[in-house]
Amino acid sequence: MAAPRTLVAIATYNEIENLPTLVDAVQSALPEADVLVVDDASPDGTGRWADERARCDPRVEVLHRAGKLGLGSATFAAMRRAIDGGYDVVCTLDADWSHPPDRLPDLVAALARADVAIGSRYAAGGAIEGWPWRRHVMSRVVNVAAKGLLRLPVRDSSGAFRAYRVEKLRGLDFGSMRSSGYAYLEEILWRLKRLGASFAETPITFTERRAGASKINRGEASAAAGLLLRLGAQEWLGPAAAPFGDRKQPSAEADGSRST
Template sequence: MTTEDSSTTSNNSNERTLVTLCTYNESENLPGLIAEIHQHAADVDVLVIDDNSPDGTGRIADHLASTDSRIHVLHRAEKQGIGAATLAGFWWAIDRGYFWLINMDADFSHHPRHLPELRAAITGTNGEPVDVVIGSRYVKGGGIEGWGPLRHVMSRGVNFYARSALGLRTKDNSGSFRCYRVSKLAEIDWSRVRAKGYAFEEEVLYRCRRVGCRFAEVPIVFLDRQHGQSKINTREVRRALWDIFRLGIDNVRRVPVREAGEKTPS
C-alpha cells in the first residue's frame, strides 16, 4: 500500500480523521474504494454505514474490518435514507472524539485522489483554516463526467434554489463530498433536521452556516457511478425541493439550530 505524502496528514496526532461511507448495494465498489482511500490518506479511519444491503455489502465490510483496524462498520436494520445514514456517521464521529469527518459517496463518483486537497484546505495548509470544505463541481477546475443535459439542469437548478432560500454563498450545495470540523457538527441540534433524503446535503450546510461555520470549496471532478444503479429519482427530487422550501421558511423565522439556551449567530 502506498503511503500518502506527509503534507496531507494531520500535524497533530490527536486530530484523527474519519471517512464515512453510506452504503446500500455497493458490494462491487467497496473493497476497491477503501483501498484507494488508504492509498491517498493512509492515516484515516473508515466507517461503513450499511443499510442491510441485499447484495452483501455489509458482510464484505465486516470482512475488511476484520483484517484492518482502520475500518469500522455500522449496521442498520433497513434502508432509511441517505440523510439518516449520514447523521449516524456524524454521531459516531462526535461520540468517539474525531477531529475531522470526511463524507464520500461509496460508488467512486467522489474519487479518493481529491482527499489531500480537502484535508489541506480545512486545516489551513494553503490559507486560513475553515470548518467545512466542499469538494465542488462548480468552482474553477471542477466538473462532472457522465451526466446527460437534464441532470445538469436539475443540479444547477437545485443549487440556485438552495442559495436563494437558505442564504448560502457556496456554489456546490448538493454534493456530499465534504470535510467537516467535528466540533462544529457537535454544536448543532441534529434532532431538528427536516430532510432525510437528498435535500439533507443542503440542510447540513444551512445549519452549519447558522452556527457560524467558515466555508471553502476545492475543485473535484465528479464521475458518474462505475457500478450499480443511481438511487436518485423524480420522487426524491420533488421531496428535496419541498424540504428546501420548508427550510427557507425556517430561515426567515430564525428557527434555532442549536440546543436550547445556546446563542446562534445570524
C-alpha cells in the same frame, strides 16, 4: 504538527461492486484515517464484505442498520460516531466512485481555513463527466435555489464529497434535522451556517458511477424541493415561518450516488 484524527464515512446500499476498491483508494489517500461503512442491510453482500474487511483491518469499522433508512440519517450516524470517538475531522463521499478519493487530502487541508470543506463541481477548475443535459440542468437549478433560498455562500451545496470539523458538528441538534434523505446535504450546510460555520470549496471532477444502479427517484427529488422551500421560509421570515418549516421529511434509501 500532528495530522488531525480523521474518520471517512461511506454510506452503502448494494455497492459490492464498488466498495472494495474504494476502501483501498481511501486508505491510500489517507493512510492514517479510519473508515466507517454505514450499511443499510444491503442484500448484495456489501455489509458482509465490510465485516470481513473489518476483521482483518483495524482501520475499518462497520455500522449495520436495519434497512434503507436514508442517506441523511446514515451520515448523521457517522457524524455522531466521529463526535463520540473523539475525531477531529469527518469526511463523506459517495460509495460509487463518483467522487475522487485522491482529493481527500485536499479537503482535509482546506479545514485549516474553514469549518466545512466541499469538493465542488462548480468552483473554478471543477467539472462533471458523464451526465445527460437534463441532470446538468436539474443540478444547476437545485444549487441556484439553495443559494437564493437559504443564502448559502457556496457554489456546490448538493454534493456529498465533504470534510467537516467535528468540533463544529457538536453544535448541531441532529434531532431537529428535517431530512433523513438526500436533502440533508443542503439542510446541514444551512444549519451550520446559522451556527457561524465557515466554508471552503475545492474543485473536483465528478464522474458517473462505475458500477451498479443509481437509486435517485422523483419522490425524493420532490421531497427535497419541498424542504428547500420550507427552510427558505425560515431563512427569510424567521420564527414566523417555523410551523411551515418544521415538517419532518420521509426517509429515503442510503445511496452511494445522490449528488445533483
